[in-house]
Amino acid sequence: MKKIIFIFLVILVLIKTNESADFEMNATIESSIHYYIQTSSQLSKGIFFTNSTGAEQNVQYNVIPGSFNNNAVWNYNNTDKKTEYWVYVYIQGAQINVCHGATNHLCSNPGCIGFDNYLININNAKWSKSTSNDINNPSLSNALPFVIGFDNQNKIADLTNNSQTIYFRYWLDIPPSVPPYIYNTTYQIIGVVEDEC
């Protein structure tokens, strides 16, 4: 009799320990939590650097080696002196980090590859942000250099749950020894939830 009870108990233990074979899973989804990012028309078209005349006329002209603080074309709209570069972040029920950055240095060849590639280090490009938009804000005095990849030290929005518009201005220094080419990079904006970019 004792043996039967023992075997019964062993079977019971085996059945109990075999629970992992049950195919169960669940997830909690809160669909009301969401965010979206919108860029201004001029920002989504790209950032084009120009000389001082071009900055006043909102037209792109060639820039020259050894020049400093060359404006992006739409840093100062010639009618109201406001910037036309902005990002709108709408957030509902979450905390979001918004970051930006360049994928590469400014390069003469796509992907910065090839023996004939020339580059301008991305830290020659600077950016400034502000939640207000006028002739003084965003300001050159607050400008920060770009880094490769997303800059987690200098975010567009730092763990915010407020929907907001952030305004930008961009400048570029050209080192004296840079040869004449068209230089490109990809500038991108990312939103992440409660985490590093």
Place this chain on the structure above:
Amino acid sequence: MNVKILFLLILMPYVTASGVGIFPLNENVEIKPFQRFRTNIYLFNPSNDDVFVYTNASCFINGKVYDYINFYPKELSINKNTSILEAKPIIVSIQNPLFIENNQSIFNYNVLFGENKLKCRFYAKTNDTTPIIVTSNINVILIGINLAKLGLIVFTLLVLGYFGINKIGKKSKKYTKNYKTHHRHT
């Protein structure tokens, strides 16, 4: 006199304005051995222009890439002025094969033990000159072999084995005794 003037043109080509939204943003899920978790992540476009979006997803376990994630579609177009109610779904699937392929190991596979934290991130990127990337996190606990349960099963089997052998041994002794008794009488 010969004068050379060097000009530079810093250029990024033209595209239209865009925007993209995403939900859900955070999912927490537990995946048991040999199971597959499937979920939908939704994208919408509140801007005034249609956007074309590339999707991507990546997972990391203990700082290493975890390949058992899939998603569909890889690219899609989202019409302008869509609200969250008109969002387009992306199907994301994550697997727990229990035996994870690993080229560094001798056996090419790592066995999962206990609970393992897997961090996955889904990306949707517009194809603009200045791309916007929106992301969503999927936090996964991959359930591996439970060592305590495994130990209990092994112990139980050992106990059963011991009793089984003992029983056979007793039967064998009984048979020998009967055989001897029987032959003595004959």
